Amino acid sequence: MSGPAPAVARARLAVRADLADLPVGSLVLVACSGGPDSLALAAATAFVAPRAGVRAGAVVVDHGLQPGSDAVAAEAARACRELGLAPVVVVRVDVGRSSGPEADAREARHAAFDATAAELGAQAVLLGHTLDDQAEQVLLGLARGSGARSLSGMPARRGLLRRPLLGLPREDTVAVCAASGLVPWDDPTNAVPWDDPTNAVPWDDPTNAVPWDDRASAVPLRSRVRHQVLPVLEQVLGPGVVGALARTADQLREDVDTLELLGAELFAAARVEGAPTIALDVAVVAAAPLAVRRRALRAALVAAGCPSGSVSRTHVLAVDRLLTDWHGQGPVALPGRVVARRRCGRLEVEPDAPIEAPAAPTRGEL
Structure with missing residues (x-):
């Protein structure tokens, strides 16, 4: 009898390691958007949790920022229930307008995670961020001239939030969905419209400026990094750029944690x-x-x-x-x-x- 596909095995192993410290009977919630990363996490958690003596549910956040977002949230919730997760909660949030669309959506989403976890008594909320997300985070920080804390990327754990798949590439989550018969939602804001010939701009022509028209401006900056910047870096610098950026984030996080501890001690002493x-x-x-x-x-x-x-x-x-x-x-x-x-x-x-x-x-x- 053959075992699971390699990507499925890696995802399950990552989730198993992340849940190992939780007491038997604990409740964890998978934050599921319906995309490939969170669906793969939901599938791996649904398999691992009962074998680890942990209960697993899901929280689906509907940001209400796109037409039909309620239908997308309902479909994600349905997929989670079919995987065996329970309870599955759909939360509609109001996204503010203070720090930019991506930051405001993240703030509203995290507030929903905290509130839902408190209401259900969950010990952890699992997020589906991958190695590629970490690399994107580092590149965005570099572009903004951020400090070491921002360049250290996303931590594997912070408070209730855990990211079991942070060490796995995005191609693994896509493979998990395919092997599990899951059809992920394709977020249209993640698609950069460069397949339109009228938008094509040769990279080797320095006199041409990338035409950031209104359609492209609607695409989140992270998606542009994902679909344009990282592929070019891989092409020019060779494969392994994503992993290298993630390793840089890990090393910086170690340094920053130490410096911030010393800074806190100096603040107290002075x-x-x-x-x-x-x-x-x-x-x-x-x-x-x-x-x-x-x-x-x-x-x-x-x-x-x-x-x-x-x-x-x-x-x-x-x-x-x-x-x-x-x-x-x-x-x-x-x-x-x-x-x-x-x-x-x-x-x-x-x-x-x-x-x-x-x-x-x-x-x-x-």
């Missing part, structure tokens, strides 16, 4: 006890190594009320100059209506006091 605001001893912070010092400063800004996602390198460098290039300059304005200033050997970070309008003059003062 903090002035009893101060009414976030106050750091300038001499202690300034004497620390550069990378550790700037992580401590970032921790101070967030602790004072700056939204974590809004604190950029520019903000941290401006505050750092209060330590290393001090010549009596005024306070630094920061996100979240927070200011940083140097005073009496301290770096103080606190909410900016609102500016009160002058009182209206009385009749006798006119």
Whole structure:
């Protein structure tokens, strides 16, 4: 009797290893969109979970961003139930408009995961990200000039979220679906319309600009990286680029975790006890190594009320100059209506006091 297809065996092995630390009887939820990655994860989890003594269900998020999204969500839920997952919950979310469509959708999706896991008592939510997703994440970070934390990619685990397939290539998830008789949903936003001859642009003609017209602009940036950038890198640099980028992310994550731990320790050591605001001893912070010092400063800004996602390198460098290039300059304005200033050997970070309008003059003062 032959065993499962190699890709199926690899997916099951990855899920089995990821669930090994959960107590018997735990509930895990597969986040399933109906695409090949999440369907492959659902199939592997449906096979592994009962053999590991773990209950497995699914959560399907309908973002409502495309016509017929409810039908796609219903089909994904049906596939999960047929695989034997239970319970299977479909959650419709309202995607905000604050950080861009992809980031807003991710925020709404993760909020739905947290709420559903809490409601059902799930110990983990499994996401179907693959090695290719990790490589795409690194490339996007490089293009944006991001720091080491962003370039370290997605962690295999963070809180409730787990990514069992992060070490497997996307071709494995496609193979799992084919071997399991699953028909994944083909998200139209992942298709870059370069098969249209009118959009064809030779890569070897430097005078031609890629025609990012309205249709192409509707395609998520990640999809452009997936369908254009990575294939070109593989063609020019040779096979193995995806794995190399993922290894870079792993190594950076190890370094970043250590630096952030040291930064947190410096923040705690330099903090002035009893101060009414976030106050750091300038001499202690300034004497620390550069990378550790700037992580401590970032921790101070967030602790004072700056939204974590809004604190950029520019903000941290401006505050750092209060330590290393001090010549009596005024306070630094920061996100979240927070200011940083140097005073009496301290770096103080606190909410900016609102500016009160002058009182209206009385009749006798006119």
